[in-house]
Amino acid sequence: MKKYPERLMAILSLLSLLFMNKKQLLRFLPSGIFIxxxxxxxxxLADAYHYWRVPGGKKREASVNLSFIFGPFFTGTLWIFHLTYGKxxxxxxxxxLMDFLLAYPIAFFxxxxxxxxxxxxxxxxxxxxSMIWAVVIYGYQMLIEKTDSKKEPSEFH
Structure with a gap:
């Protein structure tokens, strides 16, 4: 794992979801998948427009990108929704706070x-x-909640 620290980061992030209530996890899962x-x-687009570069070729780039996306970004989205949704x-x-930490000290590190x-x-x-995406997915979650509230209770079982 020392050779691929991003994989360890992704695994540890995903393991944190074991501490989330299943109902809340399922409630916010669509927004996590969407983002x-x-x-x-x-x-x-980052590859095409040179937003960032990952040393080690295309496989390494895919590994790093997917580890961040489906690790801390995915789980962070679920946790932030779990802790703050409705406020x-x-x-x-x-x-x-999280986007600032990502953009500055974490990216620097x-x-x-x-x-x-x-x-x-x-x-x-x-x-x-990141802040624009945060507002977009909050709106998406509101849309999901509004759609779900219109369903008959029997549709949830």
């Missing part, structure tokens, strides 16, 4: 460890885009 798909598209200001505050190198996707841009 993961968005980030997969963003990773494809938009608290949600934005939590996302602001991983660049120093040569896991990736930011090119055109500099920290302020990373922070801004």
């Amino acid at each position: 993961s798909l968005i980030l997969c598209v963003e990773s494809i 938009f200001f608290r949600y934005l505050l939590a996302n602001s 991983f660049q120093k460890k040569k896991l990736f190198k930011l090119l055109k996707f500099q920290p302020p841009y990373m922070f801004g885009v």
Whole structure:
């Protein structure tokens, strides 16, 4: 695992979901999947437009990108929703803090460890885009909740 620290990071992130109530996990799972798909598209664009570079070739790049997407980003989304959903200001505050940490000290740390190198996707841009995605997925979750509340109770069983 020392050779692939991103895999360990993904596994540990996913293991944290064992501590989440199953009902809450299932409630927020669609938003977690939605943002993961968005980030997969963003990773494809990152390659085409040189947002960042991962040393070690295409396989390594895919490993790093997917480990971040389906590890801390996916689980972080579920945890932030679990802890803050229904309180938009608290949600934005939590996302602001996490996105700031990602864009600055965490990105700096991983660049120093040569896991990736930011090119055109500099920290302020990373922070801004992350905040936009946070608002988008909050709206998506609200839409899901609104749609689910219109269903008959028998449809939930």
